[in-house]
Amino acid sequence: MTPTLIGRWQTRLLLLGTLGVIVTIPFSLSGDSLYFQILLSVAFLGCIWDIGYNFLQTLRWDRDWSALLQLAAGIWEAIFIYFPFKFLIRDLLKLNWLSSEIPLDKFLWHYCCVWLAVFIASQTIMRVIFPRWRFLGGQWF
Numbered sequence: 001m002t003p004t005l006i007g008r009w010q011t012r013l014l015l016l017g018t019l020g021v022i023v024t025i026p027f028s029l030s031g032d033s034l035y036f037q038i039l040l041s042v043a044f045l046g047c048i049w050d051i052g053y054n055f056l057q058t059l060r061w062d063r064d065w066s067a068l069l070q071l072a073a074g075i076w077e078a079i080f081i082y083f084p085f086k087f088l089i090r091d092l093l094k095l096n097w098l099s100s101e102i103p104l105d106k107f108l109w110h111y112c113c114v115w116l117a118v119f120i121a122s123q124t125i126m127r128v129i130f131p132r133w134r135f136l137g138g139q140w141f
Helices: 005-030 034-059 067-092 104-123 125-129 131-135
Strands: none
Touching (some): 005 034, 005 104, 034 067, 034 104, 067 104, 125 131
């Protein structure tokens, strides 16, 4: 499947809005909203990154991402979600709802669980339950 930009956004937001929330709930049972802040950051920055991913994908001969490149993108996103949001973007964009104290261990544990759930779902269950999703470039409507 070669996802379109709109398809990327729709799929990312659908999976983060469903599986991401389901995976985040056990983390936030202690009453800490930090994990939902991380999830919102992943969704926000991920939609911005998708613009670049869509362009880079057009440069590949098969116009598609391999699973290895998706893994690299997940690592890349983790780095650029944690550090800029912790030190720079929160203050520049006046995102007062975003906690400035994001411990690296909590962030990595939560991010890896959410990313792995979304990655596995996009590679398996999405293709089984929604077969036309693959042929519409990831678009839902």
